[in-house]
Amino acid sequence: MKINSSQKILIIGNGGREYAIGKAFSQDIRVDKIYFYPGNGGTLQLGENVSFKSDKELIDFILFHQINFVFIGPEIPLVQGMSDTLRKAGIKVFGVSKKAARLEGSKAFMKDFVSRFNIPTAKYLQTSDFTKAKEFITLLTPPIVLKADGLCAGKGVLILPTHKQALEELKNMLEGKSFGDAAKCVVIEEFLDGYELSVFAICDGEEYVLLPASQDHKRLLSGDRGPNTGGMGAYAPTPLCDEKMMKKIEDSIIKPTLKGMQEENVPFCGVLFAGIMVVKNNNILEPYLLEFNVRFGDPECEILLPLLKTSLLDICYGVMEHKLGLLKIELLNKYCVGVVVASKNYPYDSSEPSVIRIDDFNDILGHICFAGVSFKDGVLMATGGRVLICIGIGDDFEGARKNAYALVGKIQFDGMVYRDDIGFRALRNV
Numbered sequence: 001m002k003i004n005s006s007q008k009i010l011i012i013g014n015g016g017r018e019y020a021i022g023k024a025f026s027q028d029i030r031v032d033k034i035y036f037y038p039g040n041g042g043t044l045q046l047g048e049n050v051s052f053k054s055d056k057e058l059i060d061f062i063l064f065h066q067i068n069f070v071f072i073g074p075e076i077p078l079v080q081g082m083s084d085t086l087r088k089a090g091i092k093v094f095g096v097s098k099k100a101a102r103l104e105g106s107k108a109f110m111k112d113f114v115s116r117f118n119i120p121t122a123k124y125l126q127t128s129d130f131t132k133a134k135e136f137i138t139l140l141t142p143p144i145v146l147k148a149d150g151l152c153a154g155k156g157v158l159i160l161p162t163h164k165q166a167l168e169e170l171k172n173m174l175e176g177k178s179f180g181d182a183a184k185c186v187v188i189e190e191f192l193d194g195y196e197l198s199v200f201a202i203c204d205g206e207e208y209v210l211l212p213a214s215q216d217h218k219r220l221l222s223g224d225r226g227p228n229t230g231g232m233g234a235y236a237p238t239p240l241c242d243e244k245m246m247k248k249i250e251d252s253i254i255k256p257t258l259k260g261m262q263e264e265n266v267p268f269c270g271v272l273f274a275g276i277m278v279v280k281n282n283n284i285l286e287p288y289l290l291e292f293n294v295r296f297g298d299p300e301c302e303i304l305l306p307l308l309k310t311s312l313l314d315i316c317y318g319v320m321e322h323k324l325g326l327l328k329i330e331l332l333n334k335y336c337v338g339v340v341v342a343s344k345n346y347p348y349d350s351s352e353p354s355v356i357r358i359d360d361f362n363d364i365l366g367h368i369c370f371a372g373v374s375f376k377d378g379v380l381m382a383t384g385g386r387v388l389i390c391i392g393i394g395d396d397f398e399g400a401r402k403n404a405y406a407l408v409g410k411i412q413f414d415g416m417v418y419r420d421d422i423g424f425r426a427l428r429n430v
């Protein structure tokens with residue numbers, strides 16, 4: 001694979017994930033310029049933030065500036081088909097097609113797909129019919145899982161402790177009261193009890209590479225309390241996924257999915273993110289697929305990219321040119337822990353902007369990925385949501401965790417919220 005120097009890359013998105021992607025590219029000397037659309041106050045350290053009023057403006061900009069390729073970070077543009085639009089205009093894109101993005105964009109599509117290929121997943125019914133839904137709910141033992149079919153920014157899953165509550169919520173969902181049109185069709189599932197893993201496969205349509213298994217922390221507060229969020233911290237590799245478990249996930253979930261997509265003429269070219277629940281059946285641990293996403297996770301991306309020895313640039317070209325098989329992707333023998341620092345009212349509401357103070361952290365092996373921040377007149381402000389993520393790197397899990405929390409100690413802004421137990425399941429294990 002020949003990759004020219006002076007690469008110009010446009011990254012779509014504005015989160016910590018896109019900051020991390022930009023940071024990974026910026027470490028490659030072949031990368032000359034990085035644009036972010038729209039980016040955030042932190043991505044200004046890495047490149048230039050741009051914004052457009054229409055697809056046409058975006059395409060004209062890419063062609064005029066001779067941008068080598070576009071990296072699409074978040075799910076919404078992928079599900080809406082941005083990669084197809086750009087490819088049609090002759091632009092190289094890292095990001096799955098609209099058809100492949102249905103694995104994330106429609107839970108009903110995803111569940112039907114995985115059942116066609118006998119991929120282990122929770123028993124389910126997808127329907128828009130209240131009576132059918134009610135019948136199925138009555139057959140399940142609570143807690144009962146209800147999912148909106150469409151995208152809901154990670155909020156479309158409800159876990160209800162009783163049949164009565166499940167039926168009430170079902171009615172709200174089908175009537176469009178809780179998630180609008182996204183829940184006009186619902187998926188009802190049996191509850192799986194176990195621990196979760198995030199597994200990423202980078203795929204070029206045929207070949208794929210697996211990244212080390214990671215673990216996210218979805219609840220806002222320490223001890224897995226409080227509401228669900230986009231993710232409050234992650235770490236990798238996790239001792240909760242040994243080689244045997246990874247092989248099971250690969251053989252029973254990743255391989256049949258990629259083969260199935262090929263068979264259905266929707267080759268998967270991008271990042272396949274499998275949300276896995278590991279369940280104990282008769283004393284044997286078995287992986288079940290909870291969800292697919294068609295992109296890097298946030299905050300998983302921030303803790304996985306620092307573990308790559310091979311440049312992300314080579315990986316992207318391997319995928320875009322369907323030549324991943326020619327690349328030997330190497331990892332560093334390190335651990336990475338990321339602790340999200342969010343604003344006061346996250347995930348319910350916006351928060352008052354507040355000035356961020358960061359003390360010198362040269363003595364700590366790690367860095368900060370910026371997300372909900374602005375930068376004006378030399379002042380970095382927390383503007384809401386997940387504000388930043390402190391990344392600690394180490395030779396072992398405990399070292400990485402220590403560095404991540406040492407970094408958190410260098411940060412100050414009004415109302416900051418973070419969990420003090422990121423990686424607790426791993427700590428129990430080591």
Ligand code: AMP
Nearest residue numbers: 122145157189190191192193275290291
């Ligand atoms: P999803 O967006 O489908 O991954 O669901 C969000 C979160 O809900 C997951 O990360 C799990 O914590 C939980 N969840 C989803 N489906 C189930 C299930 N069938 N059993 C137990 N927990 C679930």
Ligand code: GLY
Nearest residue numbers: 216231297298299
């Ligand atoms: N961290 C979970 C997600 O990105 O969906």
